[in-house]
Amino acid sequence: MESQTLSNKLLRDFDNLYNSEADDYDVKIQVGENSKMENFKAHSVILRARSTYFRSAFSSNWAKKEGKYFIFKKPNVSAIVFQIILKYIYTGIIELNENNVKNNIIEILIAADEMNLCELVEYLQQHIINLNNDWIKKNIVKLFNKIYQCKGVFPKLEDYCNDINMCQESELLIDSNIFRGLNHGVLQRILLLILILEIGYLMSIMR
Incomplete structure (x- = not known):
């Protein structure tokens, strides 16, 4: 039997374990807060091995x-995000085209970093960088806010945000409802970056 076949069988077994309703789990994980709080079951041997x-x-x-x-409480992680993370821990799979993943990709990235899932963090950073312009335009303020609040944690995305041509996105940023909820330090940094890039753009067309 080829090693690839064995690997596929192993992945199927872990997938079955993830979806199992059996009572052989030894970890209870409570995520979210108040009415959005949910409970998950897991196996410590799997969590240990993967994280x-x-x-x-x-x-x-x-x-x-x-x-x-074992009892864990993660009020800072939503149930939707944790379910995606837990499935990845068990199966190594993340369905990037699923709406729950697409709509929470930044939150998944932050949770993956908190849980030291290094391969997933690298993969998600590159995936976000490769997303199309429509996604970037829709999520640019949220992306800036999260990345600069976690300064130094996601270097690829920091470099990417610094390289974005904000001159063309200035009006979008200013009109964005999310803009009002930005951290003051992040807001200053974004406005300064817009100013620098617009000055550079004006100087380039005046030459």
């Missing part, structure tokens, strides 16, 4: 234990 974040949690006093279950 140094969980490995550290299980090997210290960080993860609480109630009876035979």
Whole structure:
């Protein structure tokens, strides 16, 4: 039997484990807050193997234990995002064309970084960079806000944001409703970048 066939069988087995309703799990994970809070079940051996974040949690006093279950609470991660992350942990698969993924790609990236899923972080950064202009125009302010709040964490996206031709997007930014909710420091940085790029553009056409 070829190694590829064995790998495919292994992935199917993990996928079955992810979708199983069996009661052999030993981790309970509570995500979201208030009415949007949801509970997930998982297996510590899988989480340990796939994420140094969980490995550290299980090997210290960080993860609480109630009876035979490890208890995690992640109020800063939505149920939609965590479900996508958990499926990736078990199967290595993320469906980029699914609406839940497309609509939450930035939040998935941030959650993946928090859980030390390095390969997924690299993959998602490159995927965002390769997205078409329509997506960038629609999400540019949200992208700037998140990336600059996490300064130094996503270097590829930082470089990409710095290289975007903001001259053509200035009106879009100013008219955006999201613009009003920007962190003050991020807002200053974006406005300064717009100003610098527009000055550069004006100087280029005056030569």
